[in-house]
Amino acid sequence: MSNNSNKMIWTQAFSTNFHNRVKNDNTALYIAALPTRSTKRTKHVINYAEYDDNLNFDDDNDYEDGTHRPSVAVQGNVGGANNNVGKVAQKTKHIHFQxxxxxxxxxxxxxxxxxxxxxxxxxxxxxxxxxxxxxxxxxxxxxxxxxxxxxxxxxxxxxxxxxxxxxxxxxxxxxxxTVELPKDIEMHVVVNLSCNLDKLLYEDKFEWDLSNDSLTPEVFARYIVSDLGLSLEFLPAISHGLHESLLKMKKDIIVDGHIQELRNDAVFGRESGLRLDQANLGVEWVPKVEELSQWEIEKREIERERNIRRLKRESMRVDERGKRHR
Structure with missing residues (x-):
């Protein structure tokens, strides 16, 4: 009773622990680098790929505070021992417009x-x-x-x-x-979409009409998240990734001046419809969700960085071609 009575009670919204919750909880915004631990853990080499679930250690705050900002979760605490209280909340520096x-x-x-x-x-x-x-x-x-x-x-x-x-x-x-594509012709492109948050990887392959604005990436992402039962964090991730892919394809069409022709895989004699794939039954055209191990996550991160560098080189070459054609 004495311990509880000695604790000071702060006014609501007077303290904040938002930054620590984002960093310590399971979020996709702040990703802790598992291989780089502080000196307290260098004595023991731990293979985190052996663990299937996301474990929380009691002394996580020791290396987190040491590697990021010392004692940020302790300064301004009430009672000294309760790290969940946080620190004094700083007033947000909003700009007020006329x-x-x-x-x-x-x-x-x-x-x-x-x-x-x-x-x-x-x-x-x-x-x-x-x-x-x-x-x-x-x-x-x-x-x-x-x-x-x-x-x-x-x-x-x-x-x-x-x-x-x-x-x-x-x-x-x-x-x-800002360049508008012609609306009188269909511009079908094949989108290979890949999005991973934490340990879950979502992959999909589908056709998209660049000249049709009736279906937006946001609506598409809402359907995917609902149908596959994904977390709501996938909503902005999928729509953002689709926006990136569509804009890249739009840029290629504007610079190159031609549309990639797609093969008609519909049933014989029909202009469009479900793809006829008797060998694989269209397995590559369905969404897939899988849980990755820590080793697979690191491997995909290396591949992602390589792809980013490759796409930058391709983008620079496309820009150079566009400048020469002007």
């Missing part, structure tokens, strides 16, 4: 592009993805990155990296995202 500016901004056409943040800090990965309106005039990449780092308790240097990454992606997409 009503006239809000009305002008609302009248601008909304053109969304996919933005992906993928960087390392103290040996851990910070991964986030969202849609950005290139006609947004009020919220800037600088302001967004500052709020992001404030919520996640990250230093100012990380904020600068996020700002630079957002600006680079905006510049990359702005040149062709």
């Amino acid at each position: 009503e006239q500016d809000l009305q002008i901004n609302a009248q601008q056409e909304e053109i969304l592009i996919p933005i992906r943040i993928d960087l390392e800090h103290n040996g851990n990965r910070i991964v986030d993805f969202f849609m950005w309106n290139i006609n947004e005039t009020l919220v800037t990449p600088e302001h967004f990155s500052l709020l992001f780092c404030q919520d996640m308790e990250l230093p100012y240097a990380v904020s600068q990296q996020i700002t630079t990454s957002i600006k680079q992606q905006i510049e990359e997409y702005t040149n062709f995202v």
Whole structure:
């Protein structure tokens, strides 16, 4: 009774432990680098691939605080022993705009592009993805990155990296995202979509008509998540990945000037319909969800980084071809 009576009770919303919950809980935003542990764990080599489930160790805060920001979960605690209380909440530095500016901004056409943040800090990965309106005039990449780092308790240097990454992606997409494809002809492309969050990997292969706006990536992702029983974190992940794939194909069509012809695999004598695949029964055209081991996750991360470098080289070659044709 005496211990409970001595604890100070904070006013609601006076403290926050959001950054620690994001880092320590099972989320796709903050990925702890398992191979790089602090000196307390270097004496024992642990193969995390042997564990099927996601284990939580009691001393996780020891190396987490040491590798990220020392004693961030302890400073400002009430009672000293309760690490769940958090720290004093900092007031969010929102920018308040004039009503006239809000009305002008609302009248601008909304053109969304996919933005992906993928960087390392103290040996851990910070991964986030969202849609950005290139006609947004009020919220800037600088302001967004500052709020992001404030919520996640990250230093100012990380904020600068996020700002630079957002600006680079905006510049990359702005040149062709506003170009409209002809609506009078069908532009079918084959999409190979792959998305993994934590240990779950979703893969799919399907056709998509670039000239048809009746089905959006957001609606498609909602159907997939509902049909396959995936977590809601897959909603933005699938729609964002589909936006990226479609914009890349749109860019290739604009630069090359021709549409890839797809083979008609429908039943003989029909222009369209279900694919006729007597050998494999269309197994490659169905969605698949599998649980990966830690070794498979690391292997796929290496392959993903290689693919990113390859796509950047291809994008640079496509841009060079486009400049020569002008």
